[in-house]
Amino acid sequence: MQFDWSSRVVPVTVAVLLAGCGGGGPTSSDDDTGNDPPVDTVALTVQLGEMLFMDESLSEPAGQSCATCHDPGHAFADPDVSDQNPVSEGVVAGRFGNRNAPTATYAALIPDFEYDGATGRYRGGQFLDGRAVDLKEQAKGPFLNELEMANTDEAMVVEKLRAAPYAEMFEQIWGAGALDDVAVAYDHMAEAIAAFEETELFMPFTSKYDYCADDNFSCFTEQEKRGLDLFRGKGLCTECHIEDNGLFTDFTYRNIGVPPNPNNPYYAEEPDFIDVGLEANPMLTVDADRQKGKFRVPTLRNVAVTAPYMHNGVMQTLAQVVNFYNRRDQGCYGSQVPLVDCWPDPEVAENMETGNMGDLLLSAQEEADLVAFLETLTDGYQPMP
Template sequence: MSCSSCHLPEHAFAEPKRVSVGAKGEQLNRNALALVNVAYNASFTWAHNNLDSIEKQILIPLFNEHPVEMGVTGNEQEILKRINTPHYQHLFKDAFGDDEVNMNRVVLALASYVRSLVSFNSAFDAYAYLGDDNALTPQQIEGLNLFFSERTECFHCHGGVNFTQSSKHSFQMFSVQPFHNTGLYNVDGKGSYPKSDMGLYSVTHNKSDMGKFRAPTLRNIALTAPYMHDGSITSLEEVIDFYARGGNKVDEINPHRSPFIKGFVISDKEKAALVAFLHSLTDDNFVKTHNAPKN
């Protein structure tokens, strides 16, 4: 199966499913992340602290066997045979200097394409960076102020130009913490997450990393429902309700929950304003540019 099976341009290269389905029909554990501005990421996938390049990350969906994702393992020669056509030989020669087709070059080409998926042309960008005071509605400006307030704490995990702490740039002097436990689960009253996906803990085996996942970018977030690592929240309104109550099972607070997830009071009018602001992060030109014509 192709990358575009789970990363649909019209959904900002995410998909409208709770979790993805692999090449053999198995449900995967996680919701497909949007491929937006990933060239700026300091970490990749929902929860992995040792994947520091797109090339490394791409190997996981290509070759993963438990469960099978894209189904490349054992089918390498068949896939290369399909690609080894005059059309692709010409493209490989332009890219690499000769027409040899191999899996390493496939990975390099995929990574180069993903780096081209840059989105900084939303109404918010026009307002914040181009000086267009009319780019946002009064309701969206109210939502912006709520987003960056200490009451809601949204900006602590979704900060910076890419609205995520998992981004990096040339002037950044240190790496910020990109992984957070939002209190989504607490299956044993002691902070454990379901065995199917324990977040960063599955990589580090450090108890303090239980249930920690990367805060995804909020750019084009209105196009990428459902939300959270397992797609368990269906709308932006429900996401705000979740954070307003301080996560799930507030009577049994998850001991690993981020200190920024403490709950807040918000009126229906304010919630609508916050949702309106999140819609201002949609880059329509990005979607139109990359949405391949349907045959």
């Protein structure tokens, strides 16, 4: 691995995690002294977090878990979104969120939400608008969102935790009465989910990019090498998707002029909906009027397998994404079909990025080369023997 995030990644193997998935918490047995062995609360918290992440009984009605929209087999993104339904459906049939669910991979490495006075930009935070300061706070949100897991309040969730087969694990980790107080119990739940998301299962750093980086990318194809050169140079990608931290994001917020998505089913609930992004974040302290339309720059790791793209899922392929960055400002004319032949006006025109994108003068071959490079960022690469 080229980039050392080891201090932020919990080195718990998948085998250890899955050992706790059989129902209730692990049982203690007496050691040679007749005393119970000490409980490894770190490992136990991770195991509990996985159970909570996978538990479909914690929604109202039952049927949706964190993993429903962040599937471990799909780079922790939603496998069920499509061109016609580009955002996730909640547990209540026919009700959809208003944003494309991002991948949860590498989310634990996003810094806490803050305003950087030196750059005049907000950075970090969870959700695409940063409204949760950190991963623990993010974990609390979906359970109470009426468009997601749809519980009415924390008490409803905690009542389900008390009845769960893993309820005793809360007391093993946090002591007797860990589920008695609703607010405290809800906080414990979020802490456990965050602990699970801090494991190497979410942050494996096993892409072809990682494998080839130690040998100066000699194992890249010629097209992938050209794409990397474009990424670092003419494509201006590293202006926001910085490479030196290994996450391909600077965690800042930008309005890149994404057009509205006419296929977003949320318009059925709110026909005049405009997603203002960061502007709606209640934690803004300065320059709120300059944040409209901005969303956090996402990681590009696993980007090839986590379509659709952009906050509203308006783009279905990486080829479209690269073409948008290249040709956004050329507009639509005559018989051109918006979103097919050209790029229509942005959903929010204020505060739009203009210097780093929009008319990059890339050729069709260069666009294809960039896509080839982006495909090297998918985890799980297995080199040929």
